[in-house]
Amino acid sequence: MRFTDAQLIAWLQQFAWPLARISSALLIAPVLGSARVSARIRMLLALLLTLLIAPQLPAAAPVGLFGADWWAILLQQLAIGLLIGFTLQLVFEAVTLAGELISASASLSFATLADPLRGVSTPVIGQFLTISATLLFLALGGHLQLVGWLARSFSLMPVADDGVGIAQVGSVLRFSGQLFAGGLALALPLLIALLTVNLALGVISRSAPALNLFAVGFPLSLIGCLVLLYLAMPAMLEHIEVLFDGGWMALAGWLQ
Structure with a gap:
């Protein structure tokens, strides 16, 4: 059995470009993109999803192997995958921001723990909210929705299409502004209550200076x-669920 160069290139394209989009999305996506998840596990999951998704995609127009057009399409797929994962990761960053604001107001900024999801040190309140958001994400089937949106993205934004443009990046940036406002709204009730407690302590200290x-x-x-x-x-968990819904809507918006 003989294979022509065109057939080999077509087979390579059929799997290489979807693999680039899926692996880049899993690299930065919440939970699956955690530093605690082994790179081998992410790569095996990306290969498995590629083997399931790629055969169902329409054949793309043949492009010269490792030529300028081939690399341009590969970079487009990497950018699409990174933007998918980044859109969802913004929700967790907003939750972490709320936890850091609460920790600062409660004088707990010095109490930090290593965040296994982000690979950095986070205040204990932020760590607690991040873990709660992670468990809620898994309980709501967010990891399954992520896989579903990865598969659906190939029909909404096919391979060898225009790819990510200014409109898509602008949509994600606008969503990030709304999302961090949502993170502030998540922490606002506790911030107001803690401010009231601090004001009461200030009044007590003025009325009783001898009190330590x-x-x-x-x-x-x-x-x-x-x-x-x-x-x-x-x-707060209901509000985090609303933030997740906003993330899925933003993802659907810029993909379409």
């Missing part, structure tokens, strides 16, 4: 933060 504010104020602020976080957690 550091010995009394810090434990009260910490206890108040934990109690308020416990009471507000159901509403």
Whole structure:
């Protein structure tokens, strides 16, 4: 059995370009793109998804192997995959921002832990909210929706199409501004409550100067933060779910 050069190039294109888009999306996507997830696992998952998705795609026009057009299309697929993962990762960054604002208001900025998802040090409140958002993401089937959107992206933005342009990047940037405003709204109720606690402690310190504010104020602020976080957690999870819905809508918007 003999194969022509055109057939070999067509087979390579059929799998190489989808693999580039899928692997770049998994590289930066939430949960799957975590530093704690082995690169081998991500690569095997990308290969498995490529083997499932690529045969169902229409054959792309043959392009000279490793030519300028071939590299341009490859870079387009990498950019599309990175933008898909980055759009969803913004939701987790907004949640982390809310946790850092709450930690700063509760005087817990110095208490940091290594974040296994982002590979950096995060305040304990931010770590707690990030883990909660991760569990909610998995409980809602976000990892399955991500795979579904990766497969759907090849019909909405086919291989060898125009790829990512100014309009798509601008849409993601506008969404990032709205999302971080949503992260501030997530932390705002606790920030207002903690500000009230701090104002009350300030009034007490002025009325009783002999009172050691550091010995009394810090434990009260910490206890108040934990109690308020416990009471507000159901509403915060609902708000995080709304942020996830916004992320899927933004992803659908710029892909279409």
